[in-house]
Amino acid sequence: MARMAEPPYERAEEVAPGVRRILAGNPSPFTFEGTETYLVGTAEIAVIDPGPDDPRHVDAILAAVGGGRVSAILCTHTHRDHSPASRALAEATGAPIIGCAPLAISDDGPRADAAFDFDYAPDRVLKDGDTLEGEGWRLAAVATPGHTSNHLCFAFGDILFTGDHVMGWSTTVIAPPDGDMADYMASLDRLLARDDRLYFPAHGPAVEKPRAHVRALITHRRMREKQILERLGQGIGRIPAMVETMYRAVDPRLHPAAGRSVLAHLIDLERRGLIGREGEEWTLRA
Known part of the structure; x- marks a missing residue:
């Protein structure tokens, strides 16, 4: 090779x-x-x-x-x-x-x-x-x-x-x-x-192709947000468990960092009134 x-x-x-x-x-x-x-x-x-x-x-x-x-x-x-x-x-x-x-x-x-x-x-x-x-x-x-x-x-x-x-x-x-x-x-x-x-x-x-690239980034983030809401709906409320299922194809060395982006999404969703948390456990709001 x-x-x-x-x-x-x-x-x-x-x-x-x-x-x-x-x-x-x-x-x-x-x-x-x-x-x-x-x-x-x-x-x-x-x-x-x-x-x-x-x-x-x-x-x-x-x-x-x-x-x-x-x-x-x-x-x-x-x-x-x-x-x-x-x-x-x-x-x-x-x-x-x-x-x-x-x-x-x-x-x-x-x-x-x-x-x-x-x-x-x-x-x-x-x-x-x-x-x-x-x-x-x-x-x-x-x-x-x-x-x-x-x-x-x-x-x-x-x-x-x-x-x-x-x-x-x-x-x-x-x-x-x-x-x-x-x-x-x-x-x-x-x-x-x-x-x-x-x-x-x-x-x-x-x-x-900047605009196409930016649209793809926006779509990617919306997809991640949807995945997080789906996991919360399944009762998966902790970040490590979310990362394990959402980032299977990603280098495991990057999983801790991926968890930070998941946290950023969760904080954003919480500010928008869609979810809540108690300690390290996140849940959907009724």
Whole structure:
């Protein structure tokens, strides 16, 4: 059997006019092949999602910059596979760290992604609709809470850098207490109303049919909600038992994280008055 080619770690690849991508060497069951950092511009460069605290990745970014100048370092959110390299990159280039708000939240549950980056300290926080410009490019912040409460996407013409809100290889895990299913669904509806041509996510391949992809994500979440209500109707009221039957085809290493998304659905259903709970047992409301 032919050996699969190794992903192009720490090499800059042009993926669109004025856009290059560098794949960090942090593959895992939660990050797919790794975190994808994007460089927008050539002479004056914006770096989107600088990635994990890995000197090799920072060196790869600096090598790709070459004779250009980094004028902005942008972060979609503050998980440790996305924002920590911002500090080393800022130190090396003098560029400001710009983007999502800082977020520090205690969360002891099993996560499907890296924990929060408590040391993230932006020089400028972008709000929904705020813009940033450099030579040959203009980026606009699009607030997309849900995966995290501080998540931003960045629009570049008809291209949207989607961070972890929309990924190219898997559905996004919504992990309470910061992850919120109602916010996530509302953010998907917001993207559905846009007219983007192409998504560049932080994990997985580009999404070439954004609206169809977003519709599929919405359908998937509605299907999961239906499955949960069916299990509750069958008297299955605890999360581990739900995960065992709902995620049979999923890598068991991801089951604890899947349980967090189930919890996010349950919290949303409870807020809507459809279900209740006592301790760890969830039930349908009459």
